[in-house]
Amino acid sequence: MENGAKIYVAGHRGLVGAAIVRALEKQGFNNLLLRTHKELDLTRQAAVEDFFHKEKPDYVILAAAKVGGIHANSTYPAEFIAVNLQIQTNVIDAAYKAGVKKLLFLGSSCIYPKFAAQPIAEDSLLTGPLEPTNEWYAVAKISGIKMCQAYRLQYKFDAISGMPTNLYGPHDNFHPENSHVLPALIRRFHEAKVTGAKEVVVWGSGSPLREFLHVDDLADATIFLMQNYSGIPHVNMGSGSEVTIKELAEMVKEVVGFQGELKWDLSKPDGTPRKLIDSSKLAELGWEAKIPLKEGLVETYKWYVDNVAC
Numbered sequence: 001m002e003n004g005a006k007i008y009v010a011g012h013r014g015l016v017g018a019a020i021v022r023a024l025e026k027q028g029f030n031n032l033l034l035r036t037h038k039e040l041d042l043t044r045q046a047a048v049e050d051f052f053h054k055e056k057p058d059y060v061i062l063a064a065a066k067v068g069g070i071h072a073n074s075t076y077p078a079e080f081i082a083v084n085l086q087i088q089t090n091v092i093d094a095a096y097k098a099g100v101k102k103l104l105f106l107g108s109s110c111i112y113p114k115f116a117a118q119p120i121a122e123d124s125l126l127t128g129p130l131e132p133t134n135e136w137y138a139v140a141k142i143s144g145i146k147m148c149q150a151y152r153l154q155y156k157f158d159a160i161s162g163m164p165t166n167l168y169g170p171h172d173n174f175h176p177e178n179s180h181v182l183p184a185l186i187r188r189f190h191e192a193k194v195t196g197a198k199e200v201v202v203w204g205s206g207s208p209l210r211e212f213l214h215v216d217d218l219a220d221a222t223i224f225l226m227q228n229y230s231g232i233p234h235v236n237m238g239s240g241s242e243v244t245i246k247e248l249a250e251m252v253k254e255v256v257g258f259q260g261e262l263k264w265d266l267s268k269p270d271g272t273p274r275k276l277i278d279s280s281k282l283a284e285l286g287w288e289a290k291i292p293l294k295e296g297l298v299e300t301y302k303w304y305v306d307n308v309a310c
Contacts, residue, residue: 001029001059001102001226008033008057010042010091011064015215016106016164018171020061023219033057043086045094052098060095060103061222062088062144067108070133070203070271072178077136084140092147092159102158104226105148107141107234109165109211109277110134119278122163122233131272145234152232161234162225165277169215169296170303182212185249186297186304189256194309199261200253203268206246211276213239214291224287238279239289245270255297 001007007024011017012034024032033055040051042064066083073080088105095103112120113128125145130138141163148159172183179187185202192200221237229235243251249262282288 001223003028004031005029005058006031006033006055007059007061008055010060010062010087013037013171014063014065014067015167015169015172016218017061017063019169019215019219020063020222023216023223027223042090043083045086045090048090049094049097052094052100056098057095058101059226060091060100061226062091062103062105064091065106067137067173067180068178069180069184070269073134073137080134080136081140084137085143088140088144088147092144092151096151096155096157096159102226102230103148103160104222105144105159105161106222107144107161107163108137109163109236109238109275110138110272111142111145111163112275112277114272118274119276120236121278122236122281125234133269133271149232158230160225160229160231162222162237163234163277164218165211165213165236165238165275167215167218168212169300170307171215172300174304174308181210181245182248182252182300183304185252186256186301187308189253189258190301190304190309192260193256193258197260199263200258201263201265202245202249203265204245204270205266206244206249206264208245208270208272209242209274209276210245210248211238211240211242212248212293212296213237213289214296217289217291220290221282221287224285225282228285233281235281235285236277236279237282238277239293240279240283241293242274242276243293251294251297252301255294255301
């Protein structure tokens, strides 16, 4: 990507998009094309086509999506599949028609089968049943990968896909019911600390293993792929290290400074038992994560206190 190129970052106010904008600006890309949801509703095909026709971006990073944790996916299945399919279809098709040079579609590691062999390689896609708690979102993201591949095969459109592992960092969603595990833990421990609660109850057994990648690392990897990769297969984007939810909860408890007790609600689901993606393809291309989990948690908690906490 040339420094003066017009780059459209879809979803620039979200966790991922905001980090990508920060990284692009840091690397000298200052001709960024940004629109809020109010300014451009990506679920509306005519509005998206009109935007691309008028603005004609050179490059597109598709980070816009409807996201959420187990509770949100279970409560709003129609929204998770419909909204994400609409966003992806509209943006990818309009980008191709407008002559965009290259597009990167960001998905999620939840695209893989629930019991895929660990670490999960890219070729594990569509080899088994999905995790039922987030299958609606996963099916939409798989469709996005396939759409990029189809447009490359039929139209020679340079569309690539990156599949990040679990993400965290500034601008995350800290909603008490609709957030992912890490921001949910930060909020619960902080509120317990502020109110003087004696305990914090966390869903499940704490045994599932998870991999986490700081969103600033993801942003750096995204720009790296835009500049160094063009191919049909999607690329995993992970940190390469994993932690149990129990270990994560204890780490968050320490970072927040909560002095009470940590308890587990065994009546609630654990979700996927283990999820570590194989990011060796990305490493072979020349990129590796840099931000340790503990360091990233400290920074994320500070951002939460400064920007979200009452």
